[in-house]
Structure formats: structure tokens, C-alpha cells
Amino acid sequence: MRQALQRVGGELLIVAPKTQRSARRVALPSECVTALRAQRAQQVADRKAAGRNWKGTGHGLVFITKNGTPIEPRNLNRSFDALCLRAGVRKIRFHDLRHTCASLLHEQGADARMIMEVLGHSSIRVTMDIYTFVGLDSQRSAFDRVGDALRGDGNEPGDDDGPASVPVAV
Numbered sequence: 001m002r003q004a005l006q007r008v009g010g011e012l013l014i015v016a017p018k019t020q021r022s023a024r025r026v027a028l029p030s031e032c033v034t035a036l037r038a039q040r041a042q043q044v045a046d047r048k049a050a051g052r053n054w055k056g057t058g059h060g061l062v063f064i065t066k067n068g069t070p071i072e073p074r075n076l077n078r079s080f081d082a083l084c085l086r087a088g089v090r091k092i093r094f095h096d097l098r099h100t101c102a103s104l105l106h107e108q109g110a111d112a113r114m115i116m117e118v119l120g121h122s123s124i125r126v127t128m129d130i131y132t133f134v135g136l137d138s139q140r141s142a143f144d145r146v147g148d149a150l151r152g153d154g155n156e157p158g159d160d161d162g163p164a165s166v167p168v169a170v
Contacts, residue, residue: 003059005070012070014059022120036062102131107138 002023006015017023039062046066047054056068063071077094084091092100098119105115116127
């Protein structure tokens with residue numbers, strides 16, 4: 001199903017995506033597929049447990065409350081904050097997971113167009129300027145490769161002009 005959940009007039013409603021580009025399919029790592037299948041199985045169990053109290057809309061939402069209603073965004077944010085705290089990671093906004101996804105894809109060598117398509121952006125510039133971050137390790141790795149290129153292939157014996165990666169304050 002291609003739909004979005006949006007607050008309209010104080011009520012959460014299922015609406016069409018904002019743009020045609022927003023309605024897209026994305027590939028997922030097998031770990032995510034496994035987690036989504038487990039979520040669906042939990043939903044079936046919740047529906048049985050709720051019995052007559054089930055208020056599911058039949059819209060095929062994957063993440064819902066125990067009684068089948070859409071999750072209130074404020075509750076999602078509170079749950080996400082608690083998960084960050086429990087995991088011992090820096091607290092970020094739930095939306096920042098899009099930035100994390102973009103940066104991880106970029107760090108793993110995904111090209112800008114592919115990242116743009118995954119995020120549903122209309123412009124590579126938005127994707128690269130706003131959504132990606134280049135970590136220090138990636139910078140070091142890139143400059144190690146530049147050093148290798150300046151030395152030749154960098155794999156010849158006796159071709160050691162010093163350490164490959166020396167942190168320098170600029």
C-alpha cells in the first residue's frame with residue numbers, strides 16, 4: 001500500500017503520499033525484512049489478544065498500538081527517546097534516522113543518485129547537502145587512498161614514506 005499517516009484537523013488520517021516520488025519501493029537488508037516480519041507476527045498476536053477491542057483500520061500499517069490504531073507521533077518520539085537512552089546512544093530526533101540512513105549508505109559507497117531514490121528526494125543536492133554526513137574515518141580512508149596514489153600503488157616493498165594516516169589539525 002502506498003499511503004502516509006498525517007495529522008489533519010487534530011486527527012490522524014491515512015492520506016496519499018505528498019508526491020509521486022514518495023510512493024516508491026525500496027530494497028531492505030535481510031535484517032530489516034526479518035524485523036518487519038516479526039512485527040507483523042506481533043500484530044497478529046495483538047489482534048487476537050485485543051478481541052472485540054481491536055480498532056484496526058485495515059490500512060495495512062506495520063507499526064500500530066496494541067489495539068490496532070495508528071501510533072501517536074508524540075508517543076513514538078517518547079518511545080524512541082527511551083530506546084536511545086537504553087541503548088546508550090546519543091539522543092536524536094526520530095526523523096534524524098533518515099539522515100543516519102543516508103550517511104550510512106554514503107559511507108558504504110552507495111552513489112548519490114541511489115541514496116536520493118531511497119529517500120525520495122527530487123534533488124541530489126538536497127540528499128548530499130542536508131542528509132549525508134562524512135565521518136572522520138571516511139575522510140582518513142579517502143586520504144589514505146590519495147596517499148597510495150601519490151606513492152604509486154602503495155604496495156611495493158620499501159615504498160614507505162611514513163605512516164599512511166596521520167591525524168593533522170587543519
